[in-house]
Amino acid sequence: MNAGDSIDVKNAGWTFGGETASHFDPHVSKSVPFYKEGHQLICQVADFFLSEGSVCYDLGCSTGSLILNLAERNSHKNCEFIGVDIESDMTRIARERCLSCNDIQIITDNIAEMDLKKCDLIVSYYTVQFVRPKMRQLLIDKIYNALNWGGAFLYFEKVRAPDARFQDIATSLYNDFKFNNGYSASEIYSKANSIKGVLEPFSTQGNKDLMERAGFTDIVTIMKYICFEGFLAIK
Numbered sequence: 001m002n003a004g005d006s007i008d009v010k011n012a013g014w015t016f017g018g019e020t021a022s023h024f025d026p027h028v029s030k031s032v033p034f035y036k037e038g039h040q041l042i043c044q045v046a047d048f049f050l051s052e053g054s055v056c057y058d059l060g061c062s063t064g065s066l067i068l069n070l071a072e073r074n075s076h077k078n079c080e081f082i083g084v085d086i087e088s089d090m091t092r093i094a095r096e097r098c099l100s101c102n103d104i105q106i107i108t109d110n111i112a113e114m115d116l117k118k119c120d121l122i123v124s125y126y127t128v129q130f131v132r133p134k135m136r137q138l139l140i141d142k143i144y145n146a147l148n149w150g151g152a153f154l155y156f157e158k159v160r161a162p163d164a165r166f167q168d169i170a171t172s173l174y175n176d177f178k179f180n181n182g183y184s185a186s187e188i189y190s191k192a193n194s195i196k197g198v199l200e201p202f203s204t205q206g207n208k209d210l211m212e213r214a215g216f217t218d219i220v221t222i223m224k225y226i227c228f229e230g231f232l233a234i235k
């Protein structure tokens with residue numbers, strides 16, 4: 001970064017509304033490694049849990065691409081797909097995208113406060129990391145309680161490393177990932193400033209502890225790349 005670079009720093013003011021929602025689709029895979037591959041993996045895992053009449057949630061569905069993929073892949077199973085996002089700018093785009101699919105309902109709500117109905121699959125793809133830490137255990141408890149026995153929670157999160165040395169390495173590698181995808185040094189710095197206190201990752205162990213306290217005992221990692229991890233937890 002040069003001394004003359006101008007940086008638009010919205011300190012700790014990140015939001016998914018407005019411009020972020022309208023620019024979300026073309027930009028997300030430049031900052032989330034294997035974004036599309038993660039969706040593909042979730043769809044493949046969902047095959048094991050969705051059967052005739054199942055209910056499936058996508059918590060923090062953003063513009064609806066994952067819930068649409070899930071619904072189209074399982075259109076023969078008569079399932080109910082419910083996408084939830086707190087930002088109406090996101091759910092407006094998601095509703096437009098999913099218009100042709102009658103199995104999908106898109107709801108604007110706060111996942112930390114809403115009730116969940118009984119279901120066979122709950123997906124959270126990089127969403128819980130934005131829920132206030134004090135609300136997180138209650139949310140994971142609610143997810144566990146909503147699942148039918150044998151149902152699954154697919155839980156993807158940005159994760160912190162187990163100690164400072166690994167965290168330094170992970171931060172450096174992730175900055176390289178964004179830089180190599182075309183973000184400037186000042187954009188990377190600006191984003192890091194804006195998400196302070198908004199994006200709050202827990203460690204791998206911290207996330208497992210949340211799930212175990214909720215009641216999950218069968219938990220495996222199904223994807224990991226630098227500081228991005230996907231867990232499959234079965235009730």
Ligand SMILES: C[S@@+](CC[C@H](N)C(=O)[O-])C[C@H]1O[C@@H](n2cnc3c(N)ncnc32)[C@H](O)[C@@H]1O
Pocket residue numbers: 016028059060061062063064065066084085086087090109110111112124125126127130131
């Ligand atoms: C990184 S994006 C998720 C990406 C999305 N799952 C996908 O596959 O494209 C995080 C999303 O979570 C939503 N979100 C954050 N906190 C939320 C909350 N408390 N309730 C519902 N949605 C929330 C944001 O509005 C945003 O759309």
